[in-house]
Amino acid sequence: MLEIVFVKPDALPRSGALVLPLAEAEGAAAAPPPGGLRQRAEEATGGAIGRALEAAAFKGRKGQTATVWAPGAGLSRVVAVGLGKAAELSAEAAEAAGAALQPAVANEAEAVVAAEHLPPALAVALAMGAVLRAYRFDRYRTKEQEEDKPKLRRLAIATADPDAARAAWAGQEAVAKGVYLARDLVSEPGNVLTPAEMAERCRQLEPLGVEVEILGPKEMRKLGFGALLGVAQGSANEPRTVVMRWLGRSGAGKGGSNGAAAAEKPLAFLGKGVTFDSGGISIKPAQSMEEMKWDMAGAGAVVGLMAALAGRKARADVVGLVGLVENMPSGTAQRPGDVVRSYSGQTIEVINTDAEGRLVLADLLWYCQEKYEPRFMVDLATLTGAIIISLGHEHAGLFSNDDELAQRILAAGKAVGENCWRMPLGEAYDKQLKSDIADMKNVGGRPAGSITAAQFLQRFVNGKPWAHLDIAGTAWASKEKGSTPKGASGFGVRLLERLVAEHYEG
Amino acid sequence: MLKVRLHRAPPEGAALRVLPLAEGAAVPEPFRAAAAAARFTGRAGQALHCLVPERALLVGAGPAAAPLDFARAGGGAVAQADEETRALALDARGLPPEAAAALAAGACLRAWRCDRYRTKDVKPGLERLDLVVDRPHAVAPAWERAAAAVRGCLLARDLVAEPANHLTPALFAERMERLAEDGLAVEVLGPKRLAKLGFGALLAVGGGSANPPRLVVLRWKGAGGAAPVAFVGKGICFDTGGLALKPAEGMEEMRADMAGAAACAGAMLALALRRSPAPAVAVLALAENAIGAASYRPGDVLRTLSGRTVEVLDTDAEGRLVLADALHYAATRLAPRAIVDLATLTGAIVTALGHHRAGLFATDAALAAQVAAAGEAVGEPVWPMPIGERHREDLRSDIADLRQCAPHGSGAWGGRFLPDACHAAAFLRAFAEGVPWAHLDIAGVALRKEADALGPEGASGFGARLLDALVAMRFEEGKG
Incomplete structure (x- = not known):
């Protein structure tokens, strides 16, 4: 992961890249604020930077970049990046600037961002944008030339108060690591990331103080x-359920802050972890089936979230559950028409x-509410x-039986750029799940397909x-946008981390 | 659309009397035993055909809070009426004008059919609604709006x-x-x-x-x-x-x-x-x-x-x-x-x-x-x-x-x-x-x-x- 260091704006770097985050009002034409790195760079280069940015029509619009090559003073380049309107300066704009500057300096050995005019919180947001944008999954490239790989290992951010920025970044860095972990898991192919392998990777959270319990097929039976x-029975790769517990409030965990506090109802997060989804006997069309390696992105997000919360020692008790299976057609696979008995006792006719x-x-839902009595799931x-047909790729669908929880999720998503859109539930939709032979069918037909899926899940939350x-x-980005490169987005980690931070650590 | 007339009392004739009842409300005495026996509680969507001591159709109005609850009750009554029924007397006495009007409106909506292209065996059906209210002139404006x-x-x-x-x-x-x-x-x-x-x-x-x-x-x-x-x-x-x-x-x-x-x-x-x-x-x-x-x-x-x-x-x-x-x-x-x-x-x-x-x-x-x-x-x-x-x-x-x-x-x-x-x-x-x-x-x-x-x-x-x-x-x- 790209390392971030916060430094005092003492000296102009003598080589490498200098990055200037500029708001619209302080574009090329405006005089640089006195005493800052930018002014020193202008002095050292005889005003070349300001002239170059004017020539490049750099306006400071959000996400806009302009590169001035070899302006003098030993610098190999100066990169100006837009922050948008000065009056609307926000964490989102700073993050977008960080995301925009990263590719422009990726091939430098060193880079310094002249962010001394930004408050520490925005310097941190800028760092977050750069780190998240720098993610790449190159584990399986064996022939990539050294010069084609990004060189930048460390980004220095010059800020007026490095201590404050460092303190704020410590928590955000843990979140970024959680996003990276989720993206890694989602990017892994199905032959590598089997249920057993993903369960082992969950164990890697133990050093952070997370209790990890793995249920194998025997325990689940x-x-x-x-x-x-029933889903897992067609695959040679046996299923796992992983329970991760972070007890940051009651202190029972290693990372606990207060050993004496009484245990509270935990917050529960659950993820679908189908490590590969062929569709089973109701097999999918061949086209784009390879994308089904990311059918465990919900579980990936929960693992990343647990890493983020434990990594920053969140003052909350949290339990994360992931159900890991592979869905394959075979002689032992479940069939359309099979009836299965769920853990709740309710029977399900598997139509598809x-x-x-x-x-x-x-x-998972029934087990979670029964065993952990969570505050919410x-x-x-x-x-x-x-x-996708309903909303496209800019919003995840949000379904909830609790308006307050739903509002908090919507707000948290908006704050971190992982947007959700509320969708309806209702009895009329639930009726589509009626079965002739069992308590319910597992599909309700094409109309309202996402809603009937949510209605199905609601039957297993026991009113909680x-x-x-x-x-x-939203789990996979078909093109890069902002701080999300093309590929696995890690959607959900930042949203739920923010949800916990905003409301459940007080 | 059905013919709708406002009355102060149920008119003489063959109209089937319809009683909308809120969920949990007391069922009028003559039908109380029948309602209890058939577990009629007034829930939305419920209906009960009573034959003794007199003929009447009880329909559930659910929470009976919004006009829509009454519209659904009126529609529910029509859905229950058999082919032989030509007229319903909707008993809206004691209801506010908007609720009474909604009752009739729901019945008219449910009774709509498209028989224009049937040339044989056209089934006769409902023709008339009698909306029974305490003060017809007070309900008439609400009904005109609803009917529109x-x-x-x-x-x-x-x-x-x-x-x-x-x-x-x-x-x-x-x-x-x-x-x-x-x-x-x-x-x-x-x-x-x-x-x-x-x-x-x-x-x-x-x-x-x-x-x-x-x-x-x-x-x-x-x-x-x-x-x-x-x-x-x-x-x-x-x-x-x-x-x-x-x-x-x-x-x-x-x-x-x-x-x-x-x-x-x-x-x-x-x-x-x-x-x-x-x-x-x-x-x-x-x-x-x-x-x-x-x-x-x-x-x-x-x-x-x-x-x-x-x-x-x-x-x-x-x-x-x-x-x-x-x-x-x-x-x-x-x-x-x-x-x-x-x-x-x-x-x-x-x-x-x-x-x-x-x-x-x-x-x-x-x-x-x-x-x-x-x-x-x-x-x-x-x-x-x-x-x-x-x-x-x-x-x-x-x-x-x-x-x-x-x-x-x-x-x-x-x-x-x-x-x-x-x-x-x-x-x-x-x-x-x-x-x-x-x-x-x-x-x-x-x-x-x-x-x-x-x-x-x-x-x-x-x-x-x-x-x-x-x-x-x-x-x-x-x-x-």
Whole structure:
């Protein structure tokens, strides 16, 4: 991960890149504020930078960049990056500037950002943008030439108060690491990231103070996870359920801040982790089936979230559950028409084996509310293609039986740029799940496909406060945008980290 | 529509007495034992036929709080009446005027049927409602308002139910001309006039058909003065899909692809019948999307009335094209204070919201909230949907100002998943020309998949009552 250091704006770098984040009002024409790195750079280069930016028509618009090559004073380049209107300067704008500047300096060995005019919180947001934009998954490239790889290992951010920025960054760096972890998991191919392998990777959270418990097929059979096991039974790769607990409030965990505090109801996050989804006997069309390696993105986000919360020692008790299965067609696979008995005791007629995510979550949700008595449950799942037809790729679908929780999720998502859109629930939709032979079918037909999927899940929350995020349209970015490069987005980690930070650590 | 008469006491005769009862309310003495035996509690949707000590039909009014609860009870009573029943006496004594009126309105909505094309074995059914109230003169104004909305809705249903060979654009326009009798000003623009004015999109869509397009403008002057609210309706009298021909299965339902225009017409009739003080206009874009030698093609570039050029990708995404011209016309020629358009626009909205809610897209939060509230009040629920930056970006064209939809195969997961309802709304937004605008995608709700308390299976008339309620809630301020 790109390392961030905060430094005092004492000296102009003698080589490498200097980055100037500029708001619209202080574009090229405006005189640089006295005493700053920019003014010193102008002096050292005889005013070349200001002239060059004017020539390049650099206006300071949000995300705009301009590069001035070899302006003198030993610098290999000066990169101006726009912050948008000075009056509207926000964390979002600073993050966008960080995201925009990163590719412009990726090939430098050293780079310094002259952010001394930004408050520490915005310097941190800028750092976040740069770090998240710098993510790449190159584990499987064996022939990439050294000169084609990004060189920049460390980005120095010059700020008036490095101590304050460092303190704020410590927490944000943990969040960035959580996003990286989620993106890594989502990017991994299905032959590498089997349920067992993903469970092992969850164990890597133990050094952070997370308790990790892995339930194998034997334990799940004993418990009666009939819905989850039905999905898994066609694959040679056996399923796992992983329970991760971070007890940052009650202090029972290693990272606990107060050993004496009484245990509280934990917050619960659950993720669909279908490590590869062929559709099973209801097999998917071949075109784009490779994308189904990311059908575990909900679980990936939950693992990343747990890493983020533990990494910054969040003062909250949190339990994360992921249901890890592979959905394959085979002689042992479940069939359309099969009836399975879920952990809740409710029976399900499996009409379509490709509606498997909800079967996995059904057992997880019931188990979670029964065993951990959580304050609320939020599940994440790449659940339906219908949510893409409904909303596209800019919003995840949000379904909830609790208005306050839903509002908080919407607000947290907006704050970090992981937007959600509330979708309806209702009895009329629930009726579409009626089965002739069992308590319910696992699909309700094409109309309202995402809503009926959510109705299905709601039957397993036992009336507890709950929200469901259908992230099928947002887990994978088909083109880069802002701080998300093309590929795995890690959607959900920052949103839920913010949700916890805003409301549940007081 | 059923004949409805207001009475102070149940009239003598064969009318079946109907008693609406709130959930948990005490059942009147003569029926208390029967209700207890049959576990009738007054829950919405419940009904109980009592034969002793006298004949009566108890219907559940649920919470009995809003007029809609009573409308559903009235509809429920009609659904329970057998073929032999000619008249119902709805006992609304003790109810507020709005609730009593709603009871009768719900019954009239549920009793609608379309028998025009049955030549044999036409089943007789209900003919009359006696609405029994404490003070008929106090209920009469509420009933007149409710009846106007019902008649508007039933006009919409009649139009939607009509087969396409009986409702070409020209025949639709003729029917609209008859609305002059009810006080609407009606203007019909034929193909020549449309060509002269530059309705390039509407004419292209209608080009493949032997039945050329029409644009109908309905005007209700109201109490004068204020700028009108404008309704714009998609009126594709039949939609084959054009060269992008639809599959044969289910194509017969495409006679209902003019349900948006029908709902707008119904709303205008309702406003005229109840002499609404709010001025309103409706613009109906009527065309048949057929296959012919003069059909428009994928790849064609059209010059719309607005001057914007549009690249056609899919001739079956024709609704947004006819609406583009109609919206621009409404926005620039009729000086509206707000525009609401209704259209059976996309299959995507059915995938998103199913058959229980219409999709609501809007540029004006207050207008959107009022549309949603009006829908809830009359039992025509909607749900807000987004128009994102990316939805608009997806409509960038290589060759024209914008393209009409995203290319097939450009969506996620192998191209199959495109947010077409959002794309369509992003497209339409441009043609509202900055006027506060809301768009209802009613593709999932124009036809009732199964009978419910407010109507039989088939044409729902969705939108007519919603728009009437919207005008009453938002555009009649200062009516004194």
